Amino acid sequence: MDLQLDGKRALVTGSSNGIGRAIALALAAEGAAVVVHGRDPERTGATADAIAAAGGKAAVALGDLSSDDPAREVADTATAAFGGIDILVNNAGGLGADGWTTATAADWLALYNTNVAAAVRLIRALTPAMRNAEWGRVIQIGSAANPNPLPPRAAYSAAKAALANLTVSLSKELSATGITVNTVSPGPVHLPAFDDFAREFARAHHLPDDIPAATRVLLNGPLANPSDRLTEPAEIAALVTFLASPLAASVNGANLRMDGGMVPTVN
Numbered sequence: 001m002d003l004q005l006d007g008k009r010a011l012v013t014g015s016s017n018g019i020g021r022a023i024a025l026a027l028a029a030e031g032a033a034v035v036v037h038g039r040d041p042e043r044t045g046a047t048a049d050a051i052a053a054a055g056g057k058a059a060v061a062l063g064d065l066s067s068d069d070p071a072r073e074v075a076d077t078a079t080a081a082f083g084g085i086d087i088l089v090n091n092a093g094g095l096g097a098d099g100w101t102t103a104t105a106a107d108w109l110a111l112y113n114t115n116v117a118a119a120v121r122l123i124r125a126l127t128p129a130m131r132n133a134e135w136g137r138v139i140q141i142g143s144a145a146n147p148n149p150l151p152p153r154a155a156y157s158a159a160k161a162a163l164a165n166l167t168v169s170l171s172k173e174l175s176a177t178g179i180t181v182n183t184v185s186p187g188p189v190h191l192p193a194f195d196d197f198a199r200e201f202a203r204a205h206h207l208p209d210d211i212p213a214a215t216r217v218l219l220n221g222p223l224a225n226p227s228d229r230l231t232e233p234a235e236i237a238a239l240v241t242f243l244a245s246p247l248a249a250s251v252n253g254a255n256l257r258m259d260g261g262m263v264p265t266v267n
Contacts, residue, residue: 003245006031009082010244013065013074013122014092016043018191019141021050022233023089026241028056032087035078037061057082065092065118075125085126086133087244090119090163091141099152108155115159116166123170127179136179137244140167141236144187144259160185164255171253180252182243187259188223190230227260 009032015024016038028034028051036051036058038044044060051058059081063074078085093115097107119140130136142160149157164183171181188194195211202214219228236258242248243256257263 001247003030003241003247005241005245008032008086008244009035009084010087010089011035011037011061011075011078011085011122011126012089012091013037013118015089016040016047018193019186019189019233019236020089020091021047022237023091023141023240024058025051025054026234026237027087027089027244028058029054030241030245031056032244033057033059033082035059035061035081035085037063037074037078037092039064065121066113068121071118071121072125075122079126079129084129084133086130086135087137087139088122088126089139089141089240089244090122092118093141093159095153095156098155100154103155108158111155112159112162115156116162119163120166127174130179131174131177134178136174136177137248138167138170138179138181139240139243140164140181140183141240142183142185142255144185144257144263146183146185146255147257147265148263167255168253180243180249182248182251182253183255184236184239184243185255185257185259186231186236187225187257187262188218188230189236190232194230223262225260225262229260231258231260 010027012020012024014020015036024034036048048058048060061074061077063070065071096111097103140163142164145157146160146164167181167183198211198214
């Protein structure tokens with residue numbers, strides 16, 4: 001299927017590794033010119049090099065999105081790389097001090113800034129040009145913790161819920177402009193960070209230091225889902241790439257869960 005992304009220009013935040021890297025590679029494989037964003041020059045450059053090695057077009061924008069001026073510099077660098085940005089994927093985010101008993105109000109604000117305000121900064125910087133072009137895509141990477149909040153990750157869950165909420169608001173704000181805004185909310189993803197989590201789980205429950213075995217225990221218990229598996233980064237990337245395409249023009253204001261059916265909600 002031709003997703004009609006030739007000539008489109010994308011910025012994928014936090015694309016030096018993990019889900020963001022998979023998204024950047026997938027968009028480039030479909031013909032989009034991709035600006036790879038990160039804070040580590042070596043890892044960010046490695047993603048851009050991988051795109052170029054596969055015959056794609058890539059540029060790099062380095063910077064922290066946690067305050068206004070550096071975020072504006074990232075937006076300006078991305079815009080200058082290919083003469084504009086048509087597709088913004090707000091993937092950058094992260095964890096921090098969390099939980100009702102340990103996180104302070106300042107910790108909650110820090111997580112909100114990392115996961116929500118960073119996206120808002122780039123939305124404000126890049127959507128005016130999309131309005132002028134009468135075409136654009138804004139895609140947020142959320143979490144299954146949005147509709148299914150986790151007490152140990154209370155602040156993170158609330159921040160991801162805010163991200164899904166602002167997606168709907170922004171889709172209404174950009175009504176009839178040719179810009180769509182959507183959220184993709186993964187559940188547990190098969191990444192090195194999950195391996196670390198599985199190892200910690202095994203240690204805490206006095207299980208052998210066996211990541212596949214610990215993963216199976218998790219999938220049989222707290223992470224049980226009808227698909228009985230973890231989500232692969234490439235699967236998330238495929239959905240994001242479709243949403244970024246002209247073929248998804250009628251998908252707007254949606255929160256698309258990719259969690260194997262783990263979250264027990266009708267959506």
